[in-house]
Amino acid sequence: MAEQQDNLIPIYIMGKQYMVPSTLTIMKAMEWAGYKLIRGVGCRGGFCGACATVYRIMGDPKLYFGLACQTVVQPGMYLAQIPFFPAQRATYDITKLEPTATTLFSIYPEVLRCLGCGACSKACPQEIDVRAYMAAGMRGDIAAVADISFDCIMCGLCASRCPAEEAQYNIAILARRLYGRYLAPRSQHLQERLKEIRAGKFDAELEELKGLSKDELVARYKARDIEPK
Amino acid sequence: MSGYPPEMRESIRKVEATRARRIKETFPAMSLEERDAILQAFHPDYKEETFHALRVGVSKGQRMPIELGKIVEGWPHITPDFDLSEPFAETDVLVIGGGGGGASAALLAQENGAKVILVTKLRFGDANTMMAQGGIQAADRPEDSPAIHYLDVIGGGHFTNVPELVEALVMDAPFVIEWLEELGMMFDKEPDGTMIEAHGGGTSRKRMHSARDYSGAEIMRTLRDEVRDREDDITVIEFSPAVELVLDDNGQAAGAIVMNLETGVYSYIKAKAVVLATGGGGRLHYQGFPTTNHYGATADGVVIAYRAGARLGYLESMQYHPTGAAFPEQILGLLVTEKVRGLGGQPVNAEGEQFVYPLEPRDVEAAALIRECAPVEQGGHGKGVVTPTGQPGVWLDSPIIEMIKGPGTIKKALPAMVRQFGRFGIDITKEPMLVYPTLHYQNGGVRLKPDGSTDVPGLFIAGEVSGGVHGHNRLMGNSLLEITVFGRRSGRSAAAHSQRVKLGAPSLAHVAAWIKELDEAGVDTGVISPILLPDYTRHQ
Numbered sequence: 023m024a025e026q027q028d029n030l031i032p033i034y035i036m037g038k039q040y041m042v043p044s045t046l047t048i049m050k051a052m053e054w055a056g057y058k059l060i061r062g063v064g065c066r067g068g069f070c071g072a073c074a075t076v077y078r079i080m081g082d083p084k085l086y087f088g089l090a091c092q093t094v095v096q097p098g099m100y101l102a103q104i105p106f107f108p109a110q111r112a113t114y115d116i117t118k119l120e121p122t123a124t125t126l127f128s129i130y131p132e133v134l135r136c137l138g139c140g141a142c143s144k145a146c147p148q149e150i151d152v153r154a155y156m157a158a159g160m161r162g163d164i165a166a167v168a169d170i171s172f173d174c175i176m177c178g179l180c181a182s183r184c185p186a187e188e189a190q191y192n193i194a195i196l197a198r199r200l201y202g203r204y205l206a207p208r209s210q211h212l213q214e215r216l217k218e219i220r221a222g223k224f225d226a227e228l229e230e231l232k233g234l235s236k237d238e239l240v241a242r243y244k245a246r247d248i249e250p251k
Numbered sequence: 252m253s254g255y256p257p258e259m260r261e262s263i264r265k266v267e268a269t270r271a272r273r274i275k276e277t278f279p280a281m282s283l284e285e286r287d288a289i290l291q292a293f294h295p296d297y298k299e300e301t302f303h304a305l306r307v308g309v310s311k312g313q314r315m316p317i318e319l320g321k322i323v324e325g326w327p328h329i330t331p332d333f334d335l336s337e338p339f340a341e342t343d344v345l346v347i348g349g350g351g352g353g354a355s356a357a358l359l360a361q362e363n364g365a366k367v368i369l370v371t372k373l374r375f376g377d378a379n380t381m382m383a384q385g386g387i388q389a390a391d392r393p394e395d396s397p398a399i400h401y402l403d404v405i406g407g408g409h410f411t412n413v414p415e416l417v418e419a420l421v422m423d424a425p426f427v428i429e430w431l432e433e434l435g436m437m438f439d440k441e442p443d444g445t446m447i448e449a450h451g452g453g454t455s456r457k458r459m460h461s462a463r464d465y466s467g468a469e470i471m472r473t474l475r476d477e478v479r480d481r482e483d484d485i486t487v488i489e490f491s492p493a494v495e496l497v498l499d500d501n502g503q504a505a506g507a508i509v510m511n512l513e514t515g516v517y518s519y520i521k522a523k524a525v526v527l528a529t530g531g532g533g534r535l536h537y538q539g540f541p542t543t544n545h546y547g548a549t550a551d552g553v554v555i556a557y558r559a560g561a562r563l564g565y566l567e568s569m570q571y572h573p574t575g576a577a578f579p580e581q582i583l584g585l586l587v588t589e590k591v592r593g594l595g596g597q598p599v600n601a602e603g604e605q606f607v608y609p610l611e612p613r614d615v616e617a618a619a620l621i622r623e624c625a626p627v628e629q630g631g632h633g634k635g636v637v638t639p640t641g642q643p644g645v646w647l648d649s650p651i652i653e654m655i656k657g658p659g660t661i662k663k664a665l666p667a668m669v670r671q672f673g674r675f676g677i678d679i680t681k682e683p684m685l686v687y688p689t690l691h692y693q694n695g696g697v698r699l700k701p702d703g704s705t706d707v708p709g710l711f712i713a714g715e716v717s718g719g720v721h722g723h724n725r726l727m728g729n730s731l732l733e734i735t736v737f738g739r740r741s742g743r744s745a746a747a748h749s750q751r752v753k754l755g756a757p758s759l760a761h762v763a764a765w766i767k768e769l770d771e772a773g774v775d776t777g778v779i780s781p782i783l784l785p786d787y788t789r790h791q
């Protein structure tokens with residue numbers, strides 16, 4: 023952990039001032055200030071969406087959004103974490119759905135309420151064009167929703183800003199699952215392999231391998247041919 | 252604007268100068284003998300003085316890093332007289348851990364007729380699974396076969412893997428891919444549906460399936476979504492880590508004591524079978540290494556399973572990922588996926604020269620990076636780059652990927668990496684990344700059988716917490732595979748067990764026995780374990 027005392031700057035964690043080293047991320051700065059984090063922390067690497075943070079810089083009326091584990095502190099930062107957002111999520115049985123606009127609209131009718139204001143896109147720490155995938159959702163274009171939303175880490179910041187009370191990321195994952203299950207082309211070679219395994223094609227070979235001594239295995243391993251890059 | 256300071260930019264110019272020549276150069280791979288020699292000399296696992304042999308329990312003598320030994324030999328959170336008479340909840344199968352292993356187990360237990368409670372430490376999905384970028388292995392192409400996969404796994408693991416576990420891994424693999432597809436996971440595919448598959452370290456065939464570089468996240472969020480769809484049968488309780496297993500008076504698993512992380516209150520969840528899927532322990536920072544792991548990776552499962560009498564294995568080997576971020580300081584230790592090398596990225600030293608075959612097995616690759624940076628007096632090559640904070644590293648030349656595979660490749664295949672470095676002003680399509688090994692994966696853990704069972708009746712296990720599948724070194728892409736293969740197997744087995752078991756009275760006699768054994772052996776590490784979270788607060 024960074025222990026260097028040089029260059030301390032003031033930040034405000036939920037309104038209270040702390041002096042922290044200027045090189046830290048928001049998350050490490052909170053720990054440096056003495057917080058043992060339970061909420062608002064997960065992967066610490068920008069993948070889980072647990073550390074959504076809203077902040078403002080003193081004297082600047084604009085609101086900024088970021089991941090606490092990926093954003094470096096700035097002097098005069100006023101920050102608040104949003105570790106949990108009560109967004110609506112529908113339950114469904116993915117095996118019983120059809121990959122159509124009707125499905126999307128019946129499970130999440132609020133899709134059609136999107137105002138196209140773009141507040142969501144501005145808030146997204148993944149720089150996803152949330153408005154664009156919501157617009158694709160209104161058109162019922164499931165493949166486009168799936169593609170545009172792919173990098174979503176479900177942090178909830180978009181939902182927290184939405185005047186139409188959308189749960190964008192829950193809509194997006196439904197679209198991705200519909201795409202993955204129904205619209206993406208199935209892999210032929212995978213099906214072939216499953217058939218072969220079911221028919222026991224590899225059983226004898228595996229049985230033999232399991233019975234080999236270490237020396238025999240080493241010899242086989244060395245003799246493997248390596249598929250070129 | 253480059254995010255690198257001028258001293259480092261100077262070395263980058265050397266990397267640029269050799270790039271065109273290096274495209275045509277393949278650094279030779281090491282022989283098995285050369286691999287052994289470099290491991291002995293430079294891999295952290297071979298630093299004898301940093302290891303501890305267990306003094307108590309069923310695997311007495313098992314070596315492991317000192318930091319881990321301390322907590323495995325720790326004191327329990329609760330006393331043996333903890334009141335078990337009124338469980339907070341009761342269920343058929345209790346799944347401990349909300350990562351990919353736990354989610355798979357919960358789904359299969361439910362499909363096999365069980366009511367399930369899943370408890371997890373932080374939020375559901377705050378897990379190593381969420382962070383995996385590279386992909387998942389399965390031998391499903393015609394030029395590949397489960398037998399070839401088997402050889403790769405065993406050779407990568409230094410021939411110490413448990414054969415039956417490897418068999419289960421490679422034979423289930425294609426079925427797992429199909430299962431994930433059916434649940435709606437979006438694999439990278441050609442327009443005709445052919446899976447796009449890449450090499451990984453130690454593979455002899457291209458069999459790494461991916462979902463851009465959010466492979467683990469895509470698996471995790473899909474499984475999590477499906478678990479949430481089955482809310483009638485699967486109850487998820489977050490911020491409630493297990494701190495102890497409960498057995499019945501016949502030594503069968505009968506649930507666990509969980510702690511509400513926010514209130515500190517302990518309670519008993521009674522179950523007829525338990526699946527332990529708590530993941531690894533990178534946050535114990537062995538030998539002071541930074542880690543790629545999520546915040547809750549503190550090896551809790553190893554601790555509590557051991558106290559309940561399950562044997563451990565393979566914990567004398569930890570996986571240090573060769574390429575952790577070494578710059579900037581804010582992301583020190585975070586993973587730079589192996590896929591960068593899979594796509595053609597090359598490790599090069601401060602002089603801009605290659606020094607290792609890019610896709611050696613991980614332990615060998617990591618040892619080679621350490622050697623390249625180590626001073627000449629210590630037998631190293633002294634050709635690392637040192638950052639302003641004193642962190643050594645070597646370059647991972649990413650821009651070369653676009654010269655090999657065409658412009659735009661990086662942005663398409665590695666969006667998470669582009670974003671992560673971009674946040675600090677480094678454009679990896681134009682500049683290399685500085686990397687150094689980082690603590691990544693727990694190769695060993697609780698011993699399991701092919702059906703997911705352990706030495707403790709009714710206790711099943713899946714994922715990184717287990718030991719035996721990967722021997723002494725796991726290959727990339729076999730862990731996402733392991734958690735789904737053994738998650739499914741343990742979930743199925745746990746459901747079956749819950750339907751036939753006759754539970755006796757719940758008991759903490761094993762905790763009493765543990766305390767007695769520590770006392771008699773005079774072992775006092777001064778730690779209450781599992782520790783649940785690392786402490787990063789500053790102590791003035």
Ligand SMILES: Cc1cc2nc3c(=O)[nH]c(=O)nc-3n(C[C@H](O)[C@H](O)[C@H](O)COP(=O)(O)OP(=O)(O)OC[C@H]3O[C@@H](n4cnc5c(N)ncnc54)[C@H](O)[C@@H]3O)c2cc1C
Nearest residue numbers: 348350352378379380385386492493530714715728730731
């Ligand atoms: C950055 C990174 C990249 C990786 N890339 C790849 C890759 O490309 N391919 C690959 O195959 N593998 C990869 N791996 C490894 C792989 O992701 C993990 O080994 C695997 O996902 C572990 O899954 P798991 O379910 O066992 O554990 P996890 O996914 O870590 O889940 C464990 C869960 O249990 C919870 N838990 C812990 N203790 C307790 C407790 N006491 N009580 C209740 N819950 C608890 C944790 O909070 C967590 O939610 C990567 C790992 C990391 C860290």
Ligand code: SF4
Nearest residue numbers: 136137139140142184
């Ligand atoms: S914030 Fe809400 S209403 Fe505005 S564009 Fe986004 S989804 Fe639509």
Ligand code: SF4
Nearest residue numbers: 146174175177178180
């Ligand atoms: S789309 Fe919404 S939930 Fe997803 S990453 Fe962006 S802001 Fe977060």
Ligand code: FES
Nearest residue numbers: 064065066071091
């Ligand atoms: S802690 Fe996971 S995204 Fe920040």
